[in-house]
Amino acid sequence: MMAQKIITMSHGNGGRLMHELIDVLRVKFSNRILNEMADAAELDIKGNRLAFTTDSYVVKPLFFPGGDIGKLAVFGTVNDIAVKGAKPLYISLAFIIEEGLDFLTFERIAKSIQEASRKAGVFVVTGDIKVVERGSADKIFINTAGIGVIEYKGRISSRARKEDAIVINGSIGEHGLAILNARENLGFESSIKSDCRNLNLEVKRCLSKSRKIHVMRDLTRGGLATSLCEIAKSSSLGIEIDEESIPVRKSVQKACDILGFDPLYIANEGKFVCFVSAGDAEKVRRAMSPRARIIGRVTSQHKGKVYLKTRIASSRILPMLESDLLPRIC
Amino acid sequence: MHSKTKKIRLMEVCGTHTMAIARSGIRKLLPPEIELISGPGCPVCVTSQEDIDRAIEIARRKDVIMTTFGDMMRVPGNETSFEELKARGADIRVVYSSLDALEAAESNPDKKVVFMGVGFETTSPAIAATVLEAKKRKLKNFFILSNFKVLFPALEVIARSKKVAIDGFICPGHVSVITGTAPYKNFVRKFRKPCVITGFDDRDIVKGIKMLVEQVKNRDPRVEIEYKRVVTEKGNVLARKKCGKVFSVRDSVWRGLGKIKKSGLRLKKEFKSFDGEAHFRVKLPKVKKDKGCICGEVLMGSRSPLECRLFGKVCSPARPVGPCMVSTEGTCAAYYKYR
Numbered sequence: 001m002m003a004q005k006i007i008t009m010s011h012g013n014g015g016r017l018m019h020e021l022i023d024v025l026r027v028k029f030s031n032r033i034l035n036e037m038a039d040a041a042e043l044d045i046k047g048n049r050l051a052f053t054t055d056s057y058v059v060k061p062l063f064f065p066g067g068d069i070g071k072l073a074v075f076g077t078v079n080d081i082a083v084k085g086a087k088p089l090y091i092s093l094a095f096i097i098e099e100g101l102d103f104l105t106f107e108r109i110a111k112s113i114q115e116a117s118r119k120a121g122v123f124v125v126t127g128d129i130k131v132v133e134r135g136s137a138d139k140i141f142i143n144t145a146g147i148g149v150i151e152y153k154g155r156i157s158s159r160a161r162k163e164d165a166i167v168i169n170g171s172i173g174e175h176g177l178a179i180l181n182a183r184e185n186l187g188f189e190s191s192i193k194s195d196c197r198n199l200n201l202e203v204k205r206c207l208s209k210s211r212k213i214h215v216m217r218d219l220t221r222g223g224l225a226t227s228l229c230e231i232a233k234s235s236s237l238g239i240e241i242d243e244e245s246i247p248v249r250k251s252v253q254k255a256c257d258i259l260g261f262d263p264l265y266i267a268n269e270g271k272f273v274c275f276v277s278a279g280d281a282e283k284v285r286r287a288m289s290p291r292a293r294i295i296g297r298v299t300s301q302h303k304g305k306v307y308l309k310t311r312i313a314s315s316r317i318l319p320m321l322e323s324d325l326l327p328r329i330c
Numbered sequence: 331m332h333s334k335t336k337k338i339r340l341m342e343v344c345g346t347h348t349m350a351i352a353r354s355g356i357r358k359l360l361p362p363e364i365e366l367i368s369g370p371g372c373p374v375c376v377t378s379q380e381d382i383d384r385a386i387e388i389a390r391r392k393d394v395i396m397t398t399f400g401d402m403m404r405v406p407g408n409e410t411s412f413e414e415l416k417a418r419g420a421d422i423r424v425v426y427s428s429l430d431a432l433e434a435a436e437s438n439p440d441k442k443v444v445f446m447g448v449g450f451e452t453t454s455p456a457i458a459a460t461v462l463e464a465k466k467r468k469l470k471n472f473f474i475l476s477n478f479k480v481l482f483p484a485l486e487v488i489a490r491s492k493k494v495a496i497d498g499f500i501c502p503g504h505v506s507v508i509t510g511t512a513p514y515k516n517f518v519r520k521f522r523k524p525c526v527i528t529g530f531d532d533r534d535i536v537k538g539i540k541m542l543v544e545q546v547k548n549r550d551p552r553v554e555i556e557y558k559r560v561v562t563e564k565g566n567v568l569a570r571k572k573c574g575k576v577f578s579v580r581d582s583v584w585r586g587l588g589k590i591k592k593s594g595l596r597l598k599k600e601f602k603s604f605d606g607e608a609h610f611r612v613k614l615p616k617v618k619k620d621k622g623c624i625c626g627e628v629l630m631g632s633r634s635p636l637e638c639r640l641f642g643k644v645c646s647p648a649r650p651v652g653p654c655m656v657s658t659e660g661t662c663a664a665y666y667k668y669r
Contacts, residue, residue: 006418009413010413016646016648184426260346260349310532312533315355316668
């Protein structure tokens, strides 16, 4: 083996190796809020409950079917806040730009950010710009922060409850494949578009239907499977899902078959799951988009694990994402 | 299906089948007397250590752009992997088609662009087309490392093995699209083992297994096509012609199976200028003693990944020791992922 350990692309893909990096940080910064390890931190400032998040966007290519880096940055940030049961209010934007970037490209991204923030109902209230030498960055990177106020009367945490139903708001795997298709010119049907969109309005509708929503998670890197694994683990409960009930578009399934990917592990940018008391599940599903489905339930069996009932009525464990072949999808 | 206790051992030859079987949970549904053994049909996995080390040595050179399929990136060589080498500054690129490598050669005339080629009958025709195109464009800086393999000689080795003792073969749909049924007919004549060319849908596979079990029970070994919507008796004549124009067969070393006569492809004389192995005469590093990895036996079907003491402990997809844990079609990866 080579002498010194270095960071490779595999450390950045949301899989097991990334946790080696996270652990370095967690040990050093450990505190009650961080230790929740949520996409957005929940803050209590003088009786006001706030959700606070940060994220960086390095997607390649900058523009892809269904979105671009600007839209992605706004919606990604908004969604992290929304799934905490909060109303997103303000975001910050910091740009790292490689010299030589076309001015028009920058303007196009700015315009897209403007449209996205209008759609999501948030204001960009502060920002920063840095330009670096050619080769020190790739065209443009965006870092964001976002803040929102938690108005929900129930409590959203990372712990599901026994007998919760699991509802998903639509079909999976579109964002990751759209990026790959655009980047590598794979020539799959152009019908595969990123699902990049803001979730805050849909989440709000769901929250208004039930006070018994216990967990919400937006399904980005690592896909549906990885999010479910995390929730099973943090809840110390088992999860059972039904393969046939999970919405996957035909075009996505076909492309996955050819490339050897599993849609359960492919990134989304406009999908979330909702863990809700079974009695309210149908109400919540109807508050979502038309392709929303109830895909499974929480059990007290096989704690910490996710079981998938396959199409032919067999079953298998869904593991966490180990390694992803698709870097820079968001 | 039937109550007699004699085990029926079926081998799914192809890595795509291995993955599909694991993913759908077919193994758990089968009656105990039917055993599915995973075969050598994962191109990354059967590539010999020497061929991987050669590619890594070539990728170290400053004047080289190495191109490869994504599966290859994390395969451990003797000292390092493509992925690690890339993080240290080597120019290694994942491509989805060998034509992308050709484009890279055209747009980087000051570099030597090498394509690390692995694959079976399904892949080699496309590479042959790429080589023909490179010749047409008179490229001087484009090279292929031809580690392509031919499936049937390896199947014969397995069929001969008493240790593995396979009763029937779930044969790869994709390879058969190219080869047609003729080579299977030879195989069945020689070894009297049932062969069913099967598709990759879970229902295809279940049906394929059923057809095989019937052949075994009736002692009537034949070649049958389950995957009729795609595979024809004749196969793809044009693709085979292209292949024959560019490649000739040679002996080749398979991980786990050893050297097998006429089981590999090399570029023909007329295309020598694209032969990376001949162009870069690299000195291979001394291979360190093995680390206890049983990928070789797993590929042969003589042991299961679960019998490996490294499995799931030292060796996982995030930190693979052997290639079967790296490739998306690798048997160990399938067992790990779909436990």
